[in-house]
Amino acid sequence: MDYIKKIYYGDIPGENSGGGELKGFSDPSLESGDEAWPLWEVFIRSKQGLDHKHAGSLHAADAAMAIENARDVYTRRQEGVSIWVVESKDIHASNPDDSGSFYEPAEDKIYRYPGFYDLPDEVKQM
Amino acid sequence: MKTVNLSTYQLTNYLLYLADTNLVLSQRNAEWCGHGPILEQDIAITNISLDLLGQARNFYQYAAVLINQSTNQRAGSEATEDSLAYLRTEREFKNLLITELPRGDWAQTILRQFFCSVYLYLLYEQLQKSKDDQLAAIAGKSIKELTYHIKWSGEWVIRLGDGTDESRQRMLKAIENLWPYTGEFFIPAEFENEAVTGVDLSSLKQPWLQKINTVLEEAVVWSPAFGDGWGEAVFMQTGGKQGIHTEHMGFILAEMQYLQRTYPGAEW
Amino acid sequence: MPTQYPDILFQQKINKEIKIEPKDWMPEAYRKTNIRQISQHAHSEIVGMLPEGNWISRAPTLKRKAILIAKVQDEAGHGLYLYSAAETLGITRDEMIDDLHCGKAKYSSIFNYPSLTWADMGAIGWLVDGAAILNQVALCRTSYGPYARALVRICKEESFHQRQGFETLLVLSQGTVDQKAMCQDAINRWWWPSLMMFGPKDSESTNNDMGIKWKIKRKTNDELRQNFVDMAAEQVKVLGMSLPDPALQWNEANKKYDFGELNWDEFWKVVKGNGPCNKQRLAARVKAHEDGAWVREAAVAYQRKRKAAVRSSFGEAKEAV
Numbered sequence: 001m002d003y004i005k006k007i008y009y010g011d012i013p014g015e016n017s018g019g020g021e022l023k024g025f026s027d028p029s030l031e032s033g034d035e036a037w038p039l040w041e042v043f044i045r046s047k048q049g050l051d052h053k054h055a056g057s058l059h060a061a062d063a064a065m066a067i068e069n070a071r072d073v074y075t076r077r078q079e080g081v082s083i084w085v086v087e088s089k090d091i092h093a094s095n096p097d098d099s100g101s102f103y104e105p106a107e108d109k110i111y112r113y114p115g116f117y118d119l120p121d122e123v124k125q126m
Numbered sequence: 127m128k129t130v131n132l133s134t135y136q137l138t139n140y141l142l143y144l145a146d147t148n149l150v151l152s153q154r155n156a157e158w159c160g161h162g163p164i165l166e167q168d169i170a171i172t173n174i175s176l177d178l179l180g181q182a183r184n185f186y187q188y189a190a191v192l193i194n195q196s197t198n199q200r201a202g203s204e205a206t207e208d209s210l211a212y213l214r215t216e217r218e219f220k221n222l223l224i225t226e227l228p229r230g231d232w233a234q235t236i237l238r239q240f241f242c243s244v245y246l247y248l249l250y251e252q253l254q255k256s257k258d259d260q261l262a263a264i265a266g267k268s269i270k271e272l273t274y275h276i277k278w279s280g281e282w283v284i285r286l287g288d289g290t291d292e293s294r295q296r297m298l299k300a301i302e303n304l305w306p307y308t309g310e311f312f313i314p315a316e317f318e319n320e321a322v323t324g325v326d327l328s329s330l331k332q333p334w335l336q337k338i339n340t341v342l343e344e345a346v347v348w349s350p351a352f353g354d355g356w357g358e359a360v361f362m363q364t365g366g367k368q369g370i371h372t373e374h375m376g377f378i379l380a381e382m383q384y385l386q387r388t389y390p391g392a393e394w
Numbered sequence: 395m396p397t398q399y400p401d402i403l404f405q406q407k408i409n410k411e412i413k414i415e416p417k418d419w420m421p422e423a424y425r426k427t428n429i430r431q432i433s434q435h436a437h438s439e440i441v442g443m444l445p446e447g448n449w450i451s452r453a454p455t456l457k458r459k460a461i462l463i464a465k466v467q468d469e470a471g472h473g474l475y476l477y478s479a480a481e482t483l484g485i486t487r488d489e490m491i492d493d494l495h496c497g498k499a500k501y502s503s504i505f506n507y508p509s510l511t512w513a514d515m516g517a518i519g520w521l522v523d524g525a526a527i528l529n530q531v532a533l534c535r536t537s538y539g540p541y542a543r544a545l546v547r548i549c550k551e552e553s554f555h556q557r558q559g560f561e562t563l564l565v566l567s568q569g570t571v572d573q574k575a576m577c578q579d580a581i582n583r584w585w586w587p588s589l590m591m592f593g594p595k596d597s598e599s600t601n602n603d604m605g606i607k608w609k610i611k612r613k614t615n616d617e618l619r620q621n622f623v624d625m626a627a628e629q630v631k632v633l634g635m636s637l638p639d640p641a642l643q644w645n646e647a648n649k650k651y652d653f654g655e656l657n658w659d660e661f662w663k664v665v666k667g668n669g670p671c672n673k674q675r676l677a678a679r680v681k682a683h684e685d686g687a688w689v690r691e692a693a694v695a696y697q698r699k700r701k702a703a704v705r706s707s708f709g710e711a712k713e714a715v
Binding site: 288 | 443444447450451452453454455457458459460463464466467471473477512566570573678682685686687688689690691693699
């Protein structure tokens, strides 16, 4: 059974952007070959009062361009009032192998939920 | 609605000039659709093309209303946005010459957009105060789009000017090619009557030069408008507003108007 | 806690309709199948811009021009969403584009047919987008999370594409004699290639088995093709036009339309690169990419200079302190 070559957001070494290995990074000169623009993650607030939500990703040479591209790509149909962008390589993610130790311990903490507490009927709303 | 004592003839021609300028520039930018340097920028330039097309339609629609009011067209032969865009000839189109030049490379497309967007922004800023409510409203709506076009194209001018040797050379070439077509911006045509438009065209020139120079300086690219005013000595091409176009114009219309000309009177 | 049998756990997740996310363990073949399918889908969107983009400059009215520009631009957006989804699997967009340009990666053969008249804009919207939407709606529940999310977004945006195509044809079908002829001609030319969009027959498709088991694909090629025929056979009546298949007939017993055999020779000919426009479509994409190289390089170089300038001014500031 083959295991996948895992390339994670935030786990890309050096100057490479998220999503995989890039060509041309070995050549430091400014006029080096056709080097890919880094990958950015786009977060959009759909309207005032709501959280920014991950919308997708895109390629851009710099942050200003990434925001403008995000505007052109992800808000063509009035989907947003605010945009965040962050380079994919700067996002660090939890490891799914840890999901047991991360998330299962919360399962038996039922006292964190209001339904855990019995109140007399006289208390109508709390 | 205020009744304004304007020369309808002049106002109509002025609207056609604005409409034609936006339409032809939109047509040129749309040539990039599917052929842009990278997907994201393909989408960006296409967005601008759509904005310009929308502005052109607003101006044509208003021009059509004025024409129909003043000429009492019989039913079925009224002017429409489409009759104005598709059934006028080269000599009747009043667009600025710069808009009909081939799209060229990305540098030429970007720089033309930047020159035109800054100009149209300054123009619409004045038109917002026009005595003609409808014209003021269209200008007001368009100016938000123009703000974005200036930002987007200005940043690209800087990137290319201050990017690689090749991009700098291409940007310099674009300046050389396009600069002679900017003089026309500020020379009023007979229909650009200040009493009608409310715009003193000559007052736009300094702010335009200033914005262009600020960006070109940041792009570390030489500008004909820098310093000694050498730019003033460049021979400026004119004629677009009078319908005296470059040889490109006939081909643009032949392509754009082909269906309407081949199947007269058909609905699409 | 790493398990000894990740492949079994994986299949259990699939069976329970739990989405697979980028960082999750997955069989290499699953990763490859997804990369192949998602990038093919992305390439199809991008190459698919060409036959329609071809008519933007000649659209017959300003309204139609605006609609067509918006539609072709949507396709660019969809290509972008899909490339992004594939990039989460450890391949770069550049690699995928290289694969396309060197002929290694495939895209939907439909775009290797020429768009000859304005009616083709209608036929492409109605039939080609119609077929694509059927495929995509079925795929919205695909097991790979990023692909499923991209598809949901695409389906939402795509709903206007088919409608505008049908409406374009409807106007033509009610127009002049020339327009009616144009309309029927476009339907005749695009009908069979649209049916081929669903791929080879199930009995001959090599990719279906694992695709279904892993819930990458949710319906087989033949199922989707049948759905499409049933839909189009009804809609064409509204247009007052006909589909170019003498064998097309409602089968009361099976509650579906019977239809004629596809020309599979033509199908494989076009897939293998010998369709009417294969070379020109690929050449257009390669040219756009190569012509754009200096632009992309300039933006990178500029960004490097900005970063260097910020670093050196920071250094100066530190020295000054």
